[in-house]
Amino acid sequence: MSNPTATGRVLxxxxxxxxxxLRDRNGxxxxxxxxxxxxxxxxxxxxxxxxxxxxxxVLAYRMGRRRLGRWLEEANRRVHDTPTHHEPFExxxxxxxxxxxxxxxxxxxxxxxxxxxxxxERWTLTHIISHIPGNASRAHQ
Amino acid sequence: xxxxxxLEYSVVSADGARLGRVSDVRVIQxxxxxxxxxxxxxxxxxxxxxxxxxxxxxxxxGRVEGPWALRLLFSRLERRAQVVAVxxxxxxxxxxxxxxxxxxxxxxxxxxxx
Numbered sequence: 558m559s560n561p562t563a564t565g566r567v568l569x570x571x572x573x574x575x576x577x578x579l580r581d582r583n584g585x586x587x588x589x590x591x592x593x594x595x596x597x598x599x600x601x602x603x604x605x606x607x608x609x610x611x612x613x614x615v616l617a618y619r620m621g622r623r624r625l626g627r628w629l630e631e632a633n634r635r636v637h638d639t640p641t642h643h644e645p646f647e648x649x650x651x652x653x654x655x656x657x658x659x660x661x662x663x664x665x666x667x668x669x670x671x672x673x674x675x676x677x678e679r680w681t682l683t684h685i686i687s688h689i690p691g692n693a694s695r696a697h698q
Numbered sequence: 699x700x701x702x703x704x705l706e707y708s709v710v711s712a713d714g715a716r717l718g719r720v721s722d723v724r725v726i727q728x729x730x731x732x733x734x735x736x737x738x739x740x741x742x743x744x745x746x747x748x749x750x751x752x753x754x755x756x757x758x759x760g761r762v763e764g765p766w767a768l769r770l771l772f773s774r775l776e777r778r779a780q781v782v783a784v785x786x787x788x789x790x791x792x793x794x795x796x797x798x799x800x801x802x803x804x805x806x807x808x809x810x811x812x
Contacts, residue, residue: 564728565737565740567727568726568739569724570723571701571705571721572722573725574725593700594699594700595704595741596699597699603741603784605741606725606741618702619700653732653738654736
């Protein structure tokens with residue numbers, strides 16, 4: 558049976574977490590919750606939500622396109638390295654302890670640049686747009 | 699495991715009755731402290747069965763109040779949902795994507811309480 562005396566906040570994952578808008582530490586929009594990582598303790602049988610997953614391929618995986626999703630995630634991982642200036646985590650995986658206020662939006666204690674959400678746009682800006690003569694924007698890196 | 703994987707599992711009671719697929723996961727933030735910041739999000743129970751339409755429209759768990767006719771309809775659908783405590787899980791079969799329970803179908807709780 559569930560724990561009837563539990564006093565913590567009660568959430569329903571598909572209603573209260575999945576597809577919620579994410580904001581980074583500066584309030585910038587940085588994608589949506591595409592999936593959630595679950596970790597199961599083999600000894601106790603307890604399960605915990607341990608990370609928010611978002612970025613290229615994650616939503617495809619959730620929508621049933623497992624191979625495509627895995628391929629996109631791996632491709633993105635090869636192109637964009639894990640940031641070295643930050644506590645190491647994969648760019649598509651945000652540890653749940655970095656999620657602050659959970660409501661209509663979820664506020665994260667990370668910078669959008671450390672996340673994979675805009676990697677495709679960032680890559681396009683750096684490798685294509687910035688090389689076109691007369692472009693008004695400059696690549697970040 | 700991802701929650702999208704968990705939502706593909708079917709739940710079977712100890713006496714072999716199929717209760718349906720996992721449609722949601724109830725989470726309680728009362729686990730061990732994570733990094734000294736906040737309590738971990740413990741998965742307390744699985745919500746099993748129910749038509750997907752009510753869920754997509756938000757007519758479940760009292761989230762949407764009207765129109766009253768739709769609320770009545772979807773409230774009835776909601777009552778069909780069953781809540782399975784994680785502690786009632788006997789085993790996981792990853793090949794057939796099936797969760798087996800300790801309890802038989804009669805003992806599985808039938809109400810969605812928050």
